[in-house]
């Protein structure tokens with residue numbers, strides 16, 4: 001099957017040449033106009049020997065001016081499941097060059113099952129996980145690119161499991177829940193720890209160790225199954241022109257990361273996808289992705305919130321010495337339009353319903369400090 005990409009739109013070509021000049025090592029250190037002249041000369045030489053496909057007895061797909069957004073495809077003698085899928089895929093991904101976009105991947109905040117070392121399930125977030133939900137919005141907001149002076153729209157995709165929905169709850173963007181983004185189904189091992197599986201089902205443990213990519217949990221899924229079921233998510237992510245933040249799970253994000261970062265299938269099940277880390281993928285001119293990871297230090301933030309808690313208590317006590325036992329967060333007025341959610345991780349792992357203005361302002365300071373520190377480190 002031949003694939004030919006034809007582009008005769010001078011504006012697009014010029015734009016492509018300039019990108020090439022900017023990023024190609026061939027022209028590093030060469031002035032733009034000089035590099036451009038050299039490159040055009042090179043293209044003339046390619047053109048002299050280039051043969052377009054005209055033989056209708058061949059199997060081919062021609063993409064004609066697709067990147068202009070007004071192009072078309074010439075599909076010749078293509079049949080069968082895989083070739084058909086390739087045509088469908090090309091239709092989705094060959095699109096007009098547009099505004100810059102980013103794709104962010106993040107696991108949900110630490111869950112109660114993560115704390116207990118159990119797999120699968122649908123548990124809620126731990127205190128650390130809840131802190132992540134508070135810190136994530138500002139970090140993400142600081143990374144949204146602009147185009148023509150305006151921030152590019154962001155869409156948030158979660159799975160249908162509670163821990164991703166809770167993690168995305170404070171993100172002020174439209175949200176979509178995908179069943180397809182649910183974590184790998186661990187079947188009869190769901191809710192067990194790895195040590196329990198090894199002890200109670202040693203053969204299963206062995207088989208998974210031997211071939212983690214193809215091993216399928218009894219009544220559950222393999223990594224290959226997950227990779228296959230993610231196809232609509234990948235197509236939609238390729239097609240969408242806005243920025244997308246995908247809040248999902250370890251195995252699912254390994255598969256998505258593997259696709260975007262062009263990792264081999266065998267590598268997918270062992271890709272490092274840590275908790276409390278925002279992975280930012282930025283498309284590059286050569287079609288690959290640049291990656292930056294932002295680790296969000298929830299422990300530090302919790303320590304700082306704890307410190308604020310105690311110093312606020314001291315100050316509240318100093319203002320109203322007799323009321324030590326009378327001041328409760330529950331007695332304070334609800335704040336609904338504060339920009340951040342009013343739910344805060346309590347020390348017991350639960351949520352406090354309301355917070356004082358001072359607490360809210362102080363927590364915003366902590367978050368802003370984190371974002372500043374992080375951006376200083378990465379940029």
Ligand code: F6P
Nearest residue numbers: 118119120183184186249250251
């Ligand atoms: O432990 C968290 C988790 O998301 C489990 O629910 C899931 O089974 C596991 O990670 C997937 O990782 P691995 O394939 O390495 O077991």
